[in-house]
Amino acid sequence: MNILEHLLPGLSGTSYEITSWCNSDYNCIAWAVGDGTEWWWPGRPDKSFWPAAVPRRETLEAFEALFTFLGFIPSADDVPEPGVEKVALFANRHGLPTHAARQLPNSRWTSKIGRAEDIEHDLHAIEGDLYGQVVRLFQRPARA
Amino acid sequence: MSSLLNNAPPAEVDVETEFRRLAEWWNEETKYLSNIGLAVQHPAYRAIVALGPPVIPILLNELATKPDWWFDALEELTGASPLTSEIGGKVRLMAAKWVQWGRDNGYGV
Numbered sequence: 008m009n010i011l012e013h014l015l016p017g018l019s020g021t022s023y024e025i026t027s028w029c030n031s032d033y034n035c036i037a038w039a040v041g042d043g044t045e046w047w048w049p050g051r052p053d054k055s056f057w058p059a060a061v062p063r064r065e066t067l068e069a070f071e072a073l074f075t076f077l078g079f080i081p082s083a084d085d086v087p088e089p090g091v092e093k094v095a096l097f098a099n100r101h102g103l104p105t106h107a108a109r110q111l112p113n114s115r116w117t118s119k120i121g122r123a124e125d126i127e128h129d130l131h132a133i134e135g136d137l138y139g140q141v142v143r144l145f146q147r148p149a150r151a
Numbered sequence: 152m153s154s155l156l157n158n159a160p161p162a163e164v165d166v167e168t169e170f171r172r173l174a175e176w177w178n179e180e181t182k183y184l185s186n187i188g189l190a191v192q193h194p195a196y197r198a199i200v201a202l203g204p205p206v207i208p209i210l211l212n213e214l215a216t217k218p219d220w221w222f223d224a225l226e227e228l229t230g231a232s233p234l235t236s237e238i239g240g241k242v243r244l245m246a247a248k249w250v251q252w253g254r255d256n257g258y259g260v
Contacts, residue, residue, distance in 0.1 A: 010179060011183075014183050015183070029182070031218060031219050031220065031242050032218075032242050032243060033242075034185040035185045036185060037240075044241070045240040045241055045242075046187075046240040046241075046242055047240060048185060048186065048187065048240075050187065050188055051239070052236035052239045053232070053234035053235055053236050053238075053239045054187070054222060054223075054234060054239055054240070054245070055187070055239055055240045056239055056240025056241070057240075065186070065188075105184075105185070105186065106185060119185075120182075120183050121181070121182050121183040121184045121185055121190075122178075122181075122182045122184075122219065122220065123182045123183055137183060137184075
């Protein structure tokens, strides 16, 4: 078992794919909203990017505000829809946000795994101790 | 996570070797986290900071060649804060800023 499957055991036996090299330039939140250049997190402003209009707090409410600020609305399900971009927000058992993933047109999901690689995966395959569970789904019109 | 005691270094290991060992441990156990605030609390990262000033040029050289999240360690070790909100999240620019700080402060990086 590789280290990825050790930390995300739900991937074992699924058809996930590693789709990039390791990269510390951007993280899961950035990747979920279409930015492959910056590290998005509500930490110190000299170390991480976070829109100024969104509360800089590590709470579910602040992350909901982030997606709303970026034009997302709550989504009822993870069923792919033409012309619609969906993202999933994960939180741990304490309700603290841990991760976000973005749905691809082929109905699978893409995640940037921390400072490591991007992977293409089934949405719920990365739930577990590390990222917790999917707690919110959002959608917005797909960009051209 | 492994305990620090189980990962204690052998006696008389040089700082570079010890940094490599700790960095590998830290990467293995935290590279899947987006929350860097958690990652820098890991025992391996704390042990890198505990190596003290001799590890500063090693961290600066790492940032010059393969940028990673050594910003917190450098800030703790040097007391300097060369980063600004204009480049927050732009990891390569943040690394370049620290490298420039190193050059300005007499580190051969």
